[in-house]
Amino acid sequence: MKKLIILVLFFSTISTYAQKQGNIWYFGSNAGVNFNTSPPTALTDGQISTWEGCATIANDDGNLLFYTDGITVYTKNHTVMENGYGLYGDPSSTQSGVIIPHPTNKNLYYVFTVALQGGSLYYSIVDISKQSGYGEVIEKNNKILDLSTEKITAVKHKNGTDMWVIAHEYLSNKFYAYLITKDGFQPTPVITAVGSVMGMSYTSTIGYLKASPKGTKLAAAVYFPDKLTEVYDFDKGTGVVSNPVTLTNFNGFGAYGVEFSPNEKFLYITEHDSGIPCNLYQVKLPVTSGDIKDRSVSIAKLDGFGALQLASDGKIYVDQVYSQYLHAIEEPNEEGAKSKFKENAIYLEGRTCTYGLPTFNQSFFAEVGFSNSGQCLGDITTFKLKSSVSNIDSVRWNFGDAASGNKNSSKQQNPTHLYEKAGTYNVTVNVYYQGTFATYSNSVNVYELPVVSLGNDTTLFYGQSLLLDAGNPGSIYKWSDGSTQRTLLVKSPGTYIVQLTSPTGCGGADTINVHYDQVINVGLKADTTICVGETIQLNVALPGASYLWSDGSTNSSITVNQTGKYWVKITNAYQNRVKTDTITVKHYQFSSIGIVSDTILCEPQLATITATGAKSGETYSWFDSNKTFLENNNGTFHTGLIKTNTNFYVQLTNGKCVGDMRKVSLIFDKPVATIVNKDTIIVLGSTVKLNGKGGKYYHWEPALYLDDTDIPNPVSAPGDDITYQLIVLNDNGCTDTATVKILVRKQVSIPNTFTPNGDGVNDTWTIRYIDRLPDNQVYIYSRQGSLIRNFRNYSNTWDGTGSNGQPLPAGVYYYVIYLDKNTRQSGYITIIR
Structure with a gap:
């Protein structure tokens, strides 16, 4: 009993x-x-x-x-x-x-x-x-x-x-x-x-x-x-x-x-x-x-x-x-x-x-848990106890695998278990210590091995491709060619092997042999016309094939710059297909292109370029600075808006041949006025050295407070807020302007009362000149010390409401103001209604 x-x-x-x-x-x-x-x-x-x-x-x-x-x-x-x-x-x-x-x-x-x-x-x-x-x-x-x-x-x-x-x-x-x-x-x-x-x-x-x-x-x-x-x-x-x-x-x-x-x-x-x-x-x-x-x-x-x-x-x-x-x-x-x-x-x-x-x-x-490794069917699952409990008396594991009979439990601290079927098993460990125990349960998943099938060995014709799909979405893949995608596009014969690790960490692999026949699907282009001095290449390259040209060459291509009839005999890589092809090459001669004039631009604008020299049946092809084709026309080209030095190219074409490219340069010479100084705030009595860039000649306006108005770097000693304009000029008479604002910091004035009663007068707490201190932080506390409002970069907007938007009762509140990282002011503010 x-x-x-x-x-x-x-x-x-x-x-x-x-x-x-x-x-x-x-x-x-x-x-x-x-x-x-x-x-x-x-x-x-x-x-x-x-x-x-x-x-x-x-x-x-x-x-x-x-x-x-x-x-x-x-x-x-x-x-x-x-x-x-x-x-x-x-x-x-x-x-x-x-x-x-x-x-x-x-x-x-x-x-x-x-x-x-x-x-x-x-x-x-x-x-x-x-x-x-x-x-x-x-x-x-x-x-x-x-x-x-x-x-x-x-x-x-x-x-x-x-x-x-x-x-x-x-x-x-x-x-x-x-x-x-x-x-x-x-x-x-x-x-x-x-x-x-x-x-x-x-x-x-x-x-x-x-x-x-x-x-x-x-x-x-x-x-x-x-x-x-x-x-x-x-x-x-x-x-x-x-x-x-x-x-x-x-x-x-x-x-x-x-x-x-x-x-x-x-x-x-x-x-x-x-x-x-x-x-x-x-x-x-x-x-x-x-x-x-x-x-x-x-x-x-x-x-x-x-x-x-x-x-x-x-x-x-x-x-x-x-x-x-x-x-x-x-x-x-x-x-x-x-x-x-x-x-x-x-x-x-x-x-x-x-x-x-x-x-x-x-x-x-209290920390009791375990980690486990070996999560694929056929692996032995190893468990490792994690516990902050000291003086462990004993451990009892239940692997959640009733079908394993007496193998379903263990008293070892770090046991192993072999799961015979894939599935989710609820594993529990009890750690007994000092007359009691702590328990921890977690799910352990045992996953099926992924099925990988690349299909049967096959033979492809040259030019065909085969997409191999390893299946099992979300897996990590490694193909015999080093690629790591789920699919591999085959374009050449060989033995292809894929190994994968599924999202569950389990591995699988398969192999396929791909053989190739070869169709000769290359040949010479149609008869063509070339310009005098132009060289073209006749190329019939086919992997593994052999060649015999009319000039005795056995390479896959020859270079041609003369008129004549050229033929080639192609034998495929498997020596079971032969093809002979012929091409006739003729010359074409273009006239030189003339350009009306180059243009210097001072301001962003549209420009018109006129080319001459085309014969009947020829047109002009226009290209941008990267020699990217823009349009064909009769010789008059309208540019887009030009904002910088820009090159265009033009060449003649008869629809088959093209002439030499002629470069057309548009020079954009607008200066860019730059004031290195940013808008700034200074203390009354200080000076600021202005730093202008961007032109050959300089002029500052207004002259007020400046030691010189016609140099890049004048010195200003402002007595009040002022905005300066810099005017720059270059040798082509082009100008540009820039401005900078200087604010003169004056002593912050903090009122101790305001009347947010909606009459339009003194409705917000207005701290004079605090807007000159962009890093300010303002905190408002109740008399009991509770923070009720706080502002970063305060801009005189507080209307006496709490964080919920409701008006605060009339009375005295405590404020702390950080004017910057080193300056702190505090005191009391009274709301009067």
Whole structure:
């Protein structure tokens, strides 16, 4: 009886270690990813559009149960869950929610929600058995912490059943670790005062808190102005946090996303800012406190990095604000560049990222998996276990091949298996350790060998071709002649071999012998007339053939420049066909071509060229500068628009022969005025050296502020905005002009009030002369520190509305203006209505 009880408890423990509950993600602007497929695929049916925090949960088989943005709970059918509205999270809270299954009651789920910037921490309860399996919120908004940062994470207790939910108090250095047991949520937390005080400003509550997958470490990112990340040890038996390590001096607004590698050897951190490249750091653990740049390597640098989240495929996915892709760290257990950052790893099918990715119970992602090789029928499939679990007691494989009988399982860590039939097999590996186990299942495909048939050996006649098709679309091909296409066009005899690798990685091959007969399909052209001095070639080349000409030559061609009758006897390569052919050659003489005149052009224009010298029956052929034929006419040629030196050619033709080409040159001599200087802004009192090019003679207008108006490079000392015109002239009297504008920068004047009431007066916040500073950036904050508007290259257009286009209430707001990379101004602006 005791053995039976132990067995029942053991399999109860097994059922709680599902690995697919984190396989469905919904986040950003209606974006989603399904990790039940390989590779992961985009989901486009999500209903949440969240700025940051979100959470999803699937069942043990990876099927969606529900998801939330911290305010509204959506069912697996993407409708609002019964009583699933009005939760006290916030879509602009970094981690506005996390969903934790009850340790023993499969129907109950705890939804923890975190309010914005120093708000409270709550939990609600979902009973998924309600409403015909679509679920119902049966308890809502139970407050458990009055003041909380925007940080929350979860990981399994050391006993493998209970769950820790870990938060951090606002305006303190205290971690709160709450336990969920078989008896439900335990309201008395384990409180640890350790590390930095978080929340000295509203924005410093921002940033992710993560537990490592095995639950032995924590990491917290602290946003602007603190700009730091702390790493801690976590005792998953007692809930105590210890041994803080502080990493400082992040760029931009500071650290935002954090995530551990499955083997806990590395910590990954993103820093965030808009408009400037930010780093994705890899920190090798353990690490000591110090400057992040001295304690890490940057494995990627992009504008607008956001959250990081480990997935069930063992990769860490990287969010980039407003991107339609998720990036990936493909080998997070490897050091430096070997971690393989891949940009644009998953296309979101037109949906976009914002700042956040779903928050999960990090124990979902303890690394257990396998790789396999040998996927073609007849190959022995080799499996290699991948696991971050230490102290493995035993391994149990099921190859999904029931027909193989007792060969369908193995206890080896890296076994092999021979599949007798092609198909898809669901392979499962269970890794047993420390009284429990982790499991991983994936599909293994065994593919049929491709069938390759080039057909039977064949004989072709000369001039025929044979298209060989290796079939099997999408394969990689290698022919005996080195070509790599699916098809090969045969035009000569020989033995042709193709080897291919199908899209499934399986190989096939075939051979065909192609023989040839030869038809003599060459001969001399019809009788012809040639010009005096012209040489033509009589060519009857046929591969492998032999020849005898009337002059005794045995080559495939002869050169002729005299009149007469010429014959050739051709015998084919196979000595079974003979052909004799004859041609008569006569002379033709042309007169010289005369041209009325060449023309010099100062401006783009049409031109007319007249040629003379043709006899009756002859016409003129005209050609462009590349000697490409344009037209035949009676000697008058009208050009197109001429904008540069242009050559034309003309020759006489009688329809059979052509004369020598005569070159006709049109000279385009228009100068091009060029001012090297771009339109520019200078400080009042400075000078600008103008740099003109393009002519022989120069003149600048107006003369105001210039030291000389008739040289290429005068110096201007403008006292106000001015536009100069450069006039250039060449020896042929052709001119051209160019202009340059010089703006004189004056001190920026920032008003502290404006009245956006629609009366046409002072309706926008007008900062005088800011348009002279094209790299300016303007940020508007509420008095509580929330960013409500930001502008790049601000052009005096803000009318007192928020990011949603609605008018902001009258009152005082805080601004920060970066006039350029080195100059920052800040203060208060009052909206009066």
